[in-house]
Amino acid sequence: MTNILIAIIVFLIIALLVQILRVSELLSEINNTDVNEVTDEDNNTQGKLYLAITFIFLGFVIWQMVYWNHFLLPGASSVHGEIIDGLMSFTMNLILVVFFILTPLLFYYAFKYRGKKTNTAYFYSHNNKLEIIWTIVPTIVLSCVIVYGLQTWNKAMNPDTSQSKVIEIYAKQFDWTARYSGSDNQLGKANYKLVKGRNQLGVDLNDEKSEDDIVVREVHLVKDQSVLLKFRSRDVIHSAYLPHFRVQMNCVPGMNTQFAFTPTQTTAEMKEQEGEDFEFILLCNKICGVAHYNMQMKFVVETQEEYDAWIAEQKTLKNTLTLK
Amino acid sequence: MSEHHKETFITKYIFSQDHKMIAKQFLITGMFMAVIGMIMSALFRLQLANPGQSFAILEMLLGKWAPGGVLDPSMYLALVTMHGTILVFWVLTAGLSGTFANFLIPLQIGARDMASGFLNMLSYWFFFLATVVLLWSLFVETGPASGGWTIYPPLSALPQAIPGSGTGMTLWLTSIALFIVGSLLGSLNYIVTILNLRTKGMSMQRLPLTIWAILLTAILGVLSFPVLLAAALLLIMDRSFGTSFYLSDIIINGEVLHNAGGSPILFEHLFWFLGHPEVYIILLPALGIVSEVIAVNSRKPIFGYKAMVGALLAIAFLSFIVWGHHMFMTGMNPFLGSVFTFTTLLIAIPSAIKVFNYLATLWKGNIQFTPAMLFAIALVSTFITGGLTGLILGDSALDINVHDTYFVVGHFHIVMGLTAIYGMFAGVYHWFPKMYGRMMNKNFGYIHFWGTFISAYGVFFPMHFLGLAGLPRRYYTNSAFPMFDGLTDINSVITFFALSGAAFQLIFIFNFFYSIFKGTKAKQNPWRSNTLEWTAPIERIHGNWPGEIPHVYRWPYDYSKPGADEDFVPQNQPLKEGEVEH
Ligand code: HEM
Ligand SMILES: [Cu+2]
Ligand SMILES: [Cu+2]
Secondary structure (H helix, E strand, C coil): CHHHHHHHHHHHHHHHHHHHHHHHHHHHHHCCCCCCCCCHHHHHHHHHHHHHHHHHHHHHHHHHHHHCHHHCCCCCCEHHHHHHHHHHHHHHHHHHHHHHHHHHHHHHHHHHCECCCCCCCCCCCCCHHHHHHHHHHHHHHHHHHHHHHHHHHHHHHCCCCCCCEEEEEEEECCEEEEEECCCCCCCCCECHHHCECCECCCECCCCHHHCCCEEECCEEEECCCCEEEEEEECCCCEEEEEHHHCEEEEECCCCCEEEEECECCCHHHHHHHHCCCCCEEEEECCCCCCCHHHCEEEEEEECHHHHHHHHHHCCCHHHHHHCC | CCCCCCCCHHHHHHCCCCHHHHHHHHHHHHHHHHHHHHHHHHHHHHHHHCCCCCCHHHHHHHHHHCHHHCCCHHHHHHHHHHHHHHHHHHHHHHHHHHHHHHHHHHHHHCCCCCCCHHHHHHHHHHHHHHHHHHHHHHHCCCCECCCCCCCCCCCCCCCCCCHHHCHHHHHHHHHHHHHHHHHHHHHHHHHHHHHHCCCCCCCHHHCCHHHHHHHHHHHHHHHHHHHHHHHHHHHHHHHHCCCCCCCCCCEECCEECCCCCCCHHHHHHHHHHHHHHHHHHHHHHHHHHHHHHHHHHHCCCCCCHHHHHHHHHHHHHHCCCCHHHHCHHHCCCHHHHHHHHHHHHHCHHHHHHHHHHHHHHHCCCCECCCHHHHHHHHHHHHHHHHHHHHHHHCCHHHHHHHCCEHHHHHHHHHHHHHHHHHHHHHHHHHHHHHHHCECCCHHHHHHHHHHHHHHHHHHHHHHHHHHHCCCECCCCCCCCCHHHHHHHHHHHHHHHHHHHHHHHHHHHHHHHHHHHHHCCECCCCCCCCCCHHHHCCCCCCCCCCCCCCCCCCCCCCCECCCCCCCCECCCCCCCCCCCCCC
16 A cells, blocks of 8 residues: 555656656746756856855764764773874864865855856966975875874884783684683694584694683783784684774684784773773674674773682683583 | 768667767666665665664565565675675776766767777677676575675685575676676777877877876776786685685684685785775776866866876876775784885875865856756865875774774765766766757756755765774674664664665656656757867767868867957867967
8 A cells, every 4th residue: 555655656756847847948948048058047056055055064064073972982991092092183183174174165166156157267277386385285294194104003013012911812603702821821722623512712732831721701801911812713704893992903714813902991990981881892893794793792901800800710721621 | 980871770779889879878777777776775774774673665675585674684784795886886887987988988089989899889798797697696595795895705705604605696706707808898998999099189188187087997997807807716716616715724604614725815905906996997087077077167277287187197006006905904014004004195195186176177267057067066075075084094003993894984985986976977967968969957957966965975974973983884783782872873864864865866867867858959069168079960970970070279178268269169179370279
């Protein structure tokens, strides 16, 4: 029933459009004008519409910046993340300034120079000096962006990892598992061919480094203590994304990747700041299959004492696997 | 070929070798695919704004893929994948280049037709076959390809990983291989024609910027599409013949695969070696079209012609050495990341030059607001907005947190999607009289423009906020994470504008087809333009000009030239006594 109704409405709308077109064409034939000729009146209206759209569009942008600001991620909770945030606000401010200059200028020109039969345009084909200026200025500005950007990138990607606690993050469709390297801070070898039964990560139990490894489904970190995350994937490409820490790295089958960082806020501190519901979350950020949208693991940042209490409760892999 | 030889219905409308007819075939096919792509986006936008809600229309259209009217997650991914594939390749590559390269090259350089009419015809028919195969893939049991338009393996290689990687993916790859063959045949033809068949006096320095842009587009295509073909062939080998180019150490659904030693990252390199030039293959023709439209309708020469050509050359060159910016988070050596950041941000310089030159062209113009001109100015706006967010994405340090989020989706829809679509609309409105001998209705054009312009920013600007909130792209719903709960507000705004934008396209489609048959008759040179196509008679004839091909004596931008009788001087008018060429 509704379908028939919709079909009728669509048909009526089309019929209406045809009639409007017909009438306007006939009218202009009577008046001996061409409907499709752009008149001064058209130029005037369209130019003014461009002026109006300047305010509507920029107003919409500002409205979003005001009302949706609270949706944005809170400030970074990691050492390198704070540096990245600095670069981000620098770049963001820069592009906002350029945006708020060029957009109104463009639309204003459209308005200001709207055509009139009596006007003539100004024949102006080039001006080398001007063109050199607007090549050099962006070049200089971009050089600053590039230098600042590369410095930040180098700091973020090459931190000192000699003291970092090593944790493996293992991705598969559609969940995450973590493996702590234990007291020796070294992960035991692993191989996908060894995945079997409860040994879901394929850890080589003959490697003595694996003896104290601990496999968990929730990651606990200590505030201000550096961690080195090592990533593996079992099946397809996933991407480990920890937005609050400004951390992201792909997990690629057949390849090892890593990312080191130092958390600077505990979950409790963030809850105070952002509300009771706040959690640090690891998400998957590379399309990996049907449940890609729901591949998550909780990260908890806490004090050393809390962490010690938590880790003491976890069983080592060897323990779990030999337990009947 | 110069005689108007006898044509049958089949040689005129179907297996035509006339570049003008082939252009129309590309245009109509492109428009048809655009409608399909648009409907797909409307369907997944419904889901995003109303997660889990039931819509009768979904079940009606998708059947088992929307049980009870709720979109199935694997169909969501399939729709996103096919939407991207269709828009990027079918609409904005074949639809845009195929239409305007074919239509404009011979007419604007003063040639009877393409260098090889036969290859040109083949190019369309390969594209047509590709289209049939792609559409067929929508109807297979396991659904169409659904690993994203970037089809990264192993996801795209393993049917066990996602249903769409079964028959759907096989058809996708077959289709894209046919597409590439068609595209290469077309591009080679464009290059040869532009270089060899220019009329007397049409030196490279007198080429309209449209043709410059199309030439560089074709060169990019010839150099990069074969790499995608190679990537696709290797993927076919991995999928069907047990090789391990991209696969290693995989367990899927409990099954241990034998593949060892391959690397999915290899695929990404090959894909983006095409993929990044591809975005410029989409962009450049739009910029070319708009350079022409802005000059004609500002009644002024394009400002800084040489700089515009130089910027096009720079962009084309740089586009080959930046592909790694799509892969910053693959674990590449940070030094390599630095190199790609450097080259990527350099592209902003020629881009900025183009924007400033467009602004200078408008300055002190006598702007005629044809529907084409409205779209051309809007293009400059989206190019500014989207280019600026490129500065954030191109900076590897910032990309860490926005890579693969909605910020990227906002960026490329504005800078590529909207920019190229606006260029295409501008081109259609501008050359419609030349194509069909009739005018499109102006007032409907105005309504279409304003509706589209407002809706499109309403769709894509808010996406930046989703991305900065940390929302990954290609999520079926964001309701699995409490941290994204509030974002449904933003999604509702986006979906509202998406549906309204789609509605305004109906006006365009109506205007287009109505005008083909019933539009008012066009004058030979309705926009008072200088380029050669407007010196040809309005009737379509095979060979373009009834008598001799016009000779060219000046560049195409003598608008409002002091001392001239009118505010335009066509390229085939000799210089007057003592007149200097611009
Ligand atoms: C100033 C110029 C530009 C810069 C610096 C830039 C930079 C980037 C970067 C770094 C990405 C990757 C983001 C990520 O995945 O994390 C990206 C994505 C993209 N850009 Fe741009 N871009 C620029 C202009 C353009 C233009 C002109 C186009 C097209 C005409 C374009 C089309 C795209 C597309 C299609 C993607 C996304 C592909 C995907 O992942 O599906 N960009 N851009
Ligand atoms: Cu995943
Ligand atoms: Cu790119």
